[in-house]
Amino acid sequence: MTIAVTGSMAFDYIMSFPGRFAEHILPDQIHILSVSFLVDSMRRERGGCAGNIAYTLALLGQHPLLLATVGQDAPEYIAWLREQGVDTSGVLQLPDEFTASFFVSTDRDNNQIASFYTGAMAKAGRISFKDHHPEVIEIAIISPNDPAAMVKYACECRELGISYIYDPSQQIPRLSPAELIEGIRGARVLIVNDYEFGMIKNQTGLSDGDIQNLVPVVVVTRGEHGSTIYAADGTWEIPCVPPRRIADPTGVGDAYRAGFITGLCCGLPWDVVGRLASLAATYVLEEHGTLRHHYSLDSFLQRYRETFGEAPELEALKSPKP
Numbered sequence: 001m002t003i004a005v006t007g008s009m010a011f012d013y014i015m016s017f018p019g020r021f022a023e024h025i026l027p028d029q030i031h032i033l034s035v036s037f038l039v040d041s042m043r044r045e046r047g048g049c050a051g052n053i054a055y056t057l058a059l060l061g062q063h064p065l066l067l068a069t070v071g072q073d074a075p076e077y078i079a080w081l082r083e084q085g086v087d088t089s090g091v092l093q094l095p096d097e098f099t100a101s102f103f104v105s106t107d108r109d110n111n112q113i114a115s116f117y118t119g120a121m122a123k124a125g126r127i128s129f130k131d132h133h134p135e136v137i138e139i140a141i142i143s144p145n146d147p148a149a150m151v152k153y154a155c156e157c158r159e160l161g162i163s164y165i166y167d168p169s170q171q172i173p174r175l176s177p178a179e180l181i182e183g184i185r186g187a188r189v190l191i192v193n194d195y196e197f198g199m200i201k202n203q204t205g206l207s208d209g210d211i212q213n214l215v216p217v218v219v220v221t222r223g224e225h226g227s228t229i230y231a232a233d234g235t236w237e238i239p240c241v242p243p244r245r246i247a248d249p250t251g252v253g254d255a256y257r258a259g260f261i262t263g264l265c266c267g268l269p270w271d272v273v274g275r276l277a278s279l280a281a282t283y284v285l286e287e288h289g290t291l292r293h294h295y296s297l298d299s300f301l302q303r304y305r306e307t308f309g310e311a312p313e314l315e316a317l318k319s320p321k322p
Contacts, residue, residue, distance in 0.1 A: 002065045002136050003057060003261060006153050007050030007143030008121050009068040010100040014250055015039035017107045039105055045289040046077045049143040052251045052290045056258035056280055058085035061297050065090050067127050071097040071120040090132050094120045110249050124149035134160040141165040147174045158186040165189040169196055177204045184214045191219040221256060229270050238274030241282040241307050251290025256281040266316040275308050
């Protein structure tokens with residue numbers, strides 16, 4: 001079965017600021033904010049939520065179908081993903097556009113300030129699940145993308161009976177309260193970080209309980225403090241996996257989602273699902289760039305056992321569904 005991955009495809013311009021943003025922002029002058037940060041390094045990396053998620057899914061032995069738009073500057077990126085085991089037949093290349101671009105500066109405390117240029121992503125609504133054999137799609141993830149496309153994909157998934165994970169994340173401010181509620185209501189899982197969860201509640205007026213009544217599973221990530229999975233049959237606190245080094249947090253959340261989807265599709269218990277997600281995230285934290293990590297499935301599982309102990313359920317990862 002296929003895992004459909006929707007979301008942004010982008011080039012990431014990753015910059016490092018050697019100081020702390022907080023030391024250069026005056027709280028009482030925030031209404032006239034005008035700041036400039038002199039960065040000491042910059043890299044151009046392949047990225048975007050959909051590309052990041054699909055790549056880690058392939059590393060974990062899954063079968064991701066990438067549904068995303070790119071511009072004239074992306075042939076090499078698409079060919080590379082194909083070589084990694086990602087099905088790129090659902091990628092729409094637009095010859096008169098540039099691929100979306102993400103510009104992010106990270107300070108010494110791993111705080112980030114970012115901007116995003118939409119480019120080809122603005123045309124993501126041209127893609128439809130109906131054109132990509134929906135009958136073989138086991139689950140989809142709707143990750144940050146053109147807001148209108150996200151609304152369309154959620155509607156199509158409900159219409160076609162496709163189970164989906166809703167990940168509005170960075171696009172929460174651009175989705176209306178009604179659109180957010182409908183996206184959550186039809187989902188199998190809602191996954192956001194703690195700040196984004198607060199934004200959803202503020203924007204929709206929903207309480208924690210209201211949200212949990214709309215969707216079977218809610219996952220809230222909390223950076224170095226781990227994550228929490230809220231399901232009908234209980235709540236699971238998931239710890240972080242200690243990194244061997246800390247390089248760059250960009251893309252950590254996308255890898256978490258890929259690990260989570262892998263465990264979910266393999267039918268694993270929630271605590272194991274969360275720990276797989278946590279470990280997948282740590283691999284990205286240890287590298288500079290969202291797609292620089294690499295491992296075999298065997299080495300990934302060995303590190304899981306070293307961190308969390310033996311889990312017989314992990315054998316399910318070695319026999320993914322056809």
